[in-house]
Amino acid sequence: MKLQEFFQNxxxxxxxxxxxxxxxxxRQALAAGAFVALNxxxxxxxxxxxxxxxxxxxxxxxxxxxxxxxxxxxxMAAVLAAWGRxxxxxxxxxxxxxxxxxxxxxxxxxxxxxxxxxxxxxATQAALPALRxxxxxxxxxxxxAGVRGFPGVSLYSAAKMALxxxxxxxxxxxxxxxxxxxxxxxAFTENDPEKTVLGADGRxxxxxxxxxxxxxxxxxxxxxxxxxxxxxxxxxxxxxxxVWGQCWFPGLLDWFVRxxxxxxxxxxxxxx
Ligand SMILES: NC(=O)c1ccc[n+]([C@@H]2O[C@H](COP(=O)([O-])OP(=O)(O)OC[C@H]3O[C@@H](n4cnc5c(N)ncnc54)[C@H](OP(=O)(O)O)[C@@H]3O)[C@@H](O)[C@H]2O)c1
Numbered sequence: 642m643k644l645q646e647f648f649q650n651x652x653x654x655x656x657x658x659x660x661x662x663x664x665x666x667x668r669q670a671l672a673a674g675a676f677v678a679l680n681x682x683x684x685x686x687x688x689x690x691x692x693x694x695x696x697x698x699x700x701x702x703x704x705x706x707x708x709x710x711x712x713x714x715x716x717m718a719a720v721l722a723a724w725g726r727x728x729x730x731x732x733x734x735x736x737x738x739x740x741x742x743x744x745x746x747x748x749x750x751x752x753x754x755x756x757x758x759x760x761x762x763x764a765t766q767a768a769l770p771a772l773r774x775x776x777x778x779x780x781x782x783x784x785x786a787g788v789r790g791f792p793g794v795s796l797y798s799a800a801k802m803a804l805x806x807x808x809x810x811x812x813x814x815x816x817x818x819x820x821x822x823x824x825x826x827x828a829f830t831e832n833d834p835e836k837t838v839l840g841a842d843g844r845x846x847x848x849x850x851x852x853x854x855x856x857x858x859x860x861x862x863x864x865x866x867x868x869x870x871x872x873x874x875x876x877x878x879x880x881x882x883x884v885w886g887q888c889w890f891p892g893l894l895d896w897f898v899r900x901x902x903x904x905x906x907x908x909x910x911x912x913x
Contacts, residue, residue: 644861647868648673652724652775654716655679656707656764657734659686660833662782664694665860666731671696673864678720680734682706707734708755713763717771727771729867732761732804733782739848740841742795748843750796757800761807769820776819778867781808783826785880789887791898805873812872821870825863828877830854853877 653670657663659681667677667690676699681687684704691702703719705712720727736756738749765779772779786794787801805824812822829852837845854877866874875881886894 642865642868644669644673644864644868648675648729648864651675651728652720652726653677653729653731654720654727654764654768655731655733656716656760657681659683659690661836662827662830662856662859662863663731663733664690665856666733666863667700668694669857669860669864671699675699675729676724677701678703678716678723680705680707680716707760707764710763710766713760713767716764717767721771726775727768728775728777730764730768730772730777730779731782731863731867732764732780733863734760734764735782736797737784737794737838738797738840739793739838741793744841745796746841746843749839749841752839752843753796753800757797758803758807761804765807765811769815772820773815773818778821778823778870779811780863780867781805781822781824782863783824785826785828785875785877785883787826788875788880788883789894789898792901808872823866823871823873825866825874826876826880827859827862828853828880830859831856853879 648670653675655663655667655677658667658679667679670677671694678701679687679691680703682704687702687704691697691700694700701720701723703716705716707713707716717727738753740749761781781804783801783804786798787805790798808822808824815822831852837847840846862874862876875884
């Protein structure tokens, strides 16, 4: 299916779209003819992104921290006030981490759940009445760490795995009411240079690491999952091998992950 066939004149809300994959998904949705509500916590960055994307008549910038229920409600109210409907919600806001479980501060643990699970919980609850009216779609952006727990990212993995449970329940509950819930597991994607992840001590830091997907490819996969309503998409051959290995050779996969000694999610920290 061509993206334009689905997205033409649809109202699309993308949480966490000030930069990275969310911003690229916004760019592609706009190119396919959608109206796009951009969201992030920093109003100035968000407005700069809106200006850079162009087509300002088709974009709305709503600064809101969607890990807070009232701010998620505010986001949806602003979109409804501007365009009167919500057809698609892409739960993209998220934050990764590095650090062993034993060393994680309470701040890091709570922030991982807030940023990666509760953002999607509150945004989806706030959007559901409008999505029921539009027979709309909701997408959850997960990771390969939402397929398997890897060393160094335990709480990120836990939150992303919880998204799968949420998406599956919602798909069953809301399917009969016409709302379709899907989930995409992204692989390592190229990052914006200013992107930060959270350390065990709760402090954000910038980092370098290998990546296997461009932001364009990741964003196209998200929009395709919305347009087709496919339940679950796993990206890259490596990702599909992970699912396959987990199903057919769990012992071998366990040995491989344990013997990697954290190398799979190793990053080079960058301090100013
Ligand atoms: N990059 C990867 O390799 C990769 C791999 C697998 C999965 N993913 C997933 O893909 C999604 C996008 O990743 P990315 O690499 O593009 O991330 P990113 O560059 O860090 O962008 C995250 C976006 O979310 C916003 N945000 C964070 N917390 C928020 C909150 N509470 N409320 C509203 N906005 C919030 C950020 O803006 P503000 O900081 O201004 O709020 C930013 O616009 C995430 O869910 C991530 O877990 C990424």
